[in-house]
Amino acid sequence: MNTNKNSYTIVYATVMVVIVAFLLAFVSSALKPTQDKNVALDKKKQILAALNVRGLNDAQDIESKYNECVMSDMIVKADGSVVAEGKSKENDGFKVENKNISANCLPVYICKVNGETKYVVPMTGRGLWGGLWGYMAINADLQTVYGAYFSHESETAGLGALIAEEKFQDQFKGKQLFANSNDSEIALTVVKNGKVEPEKKNYQVDGITGATLTSNGVANMIHDGLQQYIGYFSKTKK
Template identity: 55%
Template structure:
């Protein structure tokens, strides 16, 4: 074949594309198990951080020692599965229709106290915000929190990942009263209810508003479970 011909160029380029595509697919497949394990471990670390167990070395080991159950519940407050909450896809947690929602609940034992962790999902200024909120056994008092974001502004909205911000939520009241009728936890530029609100982040009004809304939309679906199990 004439190496200077257009046919040779097209055939050569096509073969190279196929080889590179095959190699990329092979590498992706070979690394998938490791990638999935890293994602799962990062999730475990976020849940532990909400329990004020930060920067632990053996994340998977500490997680399994700390989390004693991960049931899946529905908006009626019923336990639909005794375990498997860790594997629930975020799309099912945030489903628009209540009947489609699958709500994971992480039950932890920390210093002989039972703590409950719920996932949080919302929208900030530029993209998704998320996290985990740990509640004491009254289901109202915040034990700890951990937040993350996809693309908030560095030095402003992105500060929600800072330990200093997250620790301000400890001991705040998540629901206005024991009827769990209204989510009271939030961020505000003008704190009128210090028992349940923290100061909004200066210069990050939309991210702070997103956090405020995230608490409401993420905690409200759990209220029937909290009502039924409140002591």
């Protein structure tokens, strides 16, 4: 075969592309179980962070604590009706990806911390540069926040990215979901840093200086995310 011909170059390049594509597909397939396991482990770690259980890095410790705290991963609808009981802890609501959360598919994690019931719900939104997500842990009264966790795709380091830090998240502890106990509209929100109104301090949190759009994104995520669960909260209270 004449290796100087264009046909040889084309055939050679084609064969190499096919071989490389096959190898990449094989490697991806071989690594997928490990990748899926790591993704699931990170999700459990985030849920635990919302429950104020932090600092766990060992996989066995994370799994053990998750199994201890999470009783079920229910799926409910916006009207409060139950789609799945989630008794297996990670085969119902846990498997719902953020992009698939909707009025007819809302994950709820029923948890126990020191013998007290907590409800953890996921939230998604958008910041300045990309997606936001998080979890809010709510006390058994379904009125007050027990803990919160937020993260982001690509917010600015030292500014919007600070939503992922414990200092910002800790502000939500003990805050009220509603302005009044008989309300059905989420009042919990993030305002411009230093602009928390004294009469609204029970449900307002300081935003991040210099990151107004990210702070607004968190505020919208909290409102829109929690508002979907009002029907479930109302039914659970009765």
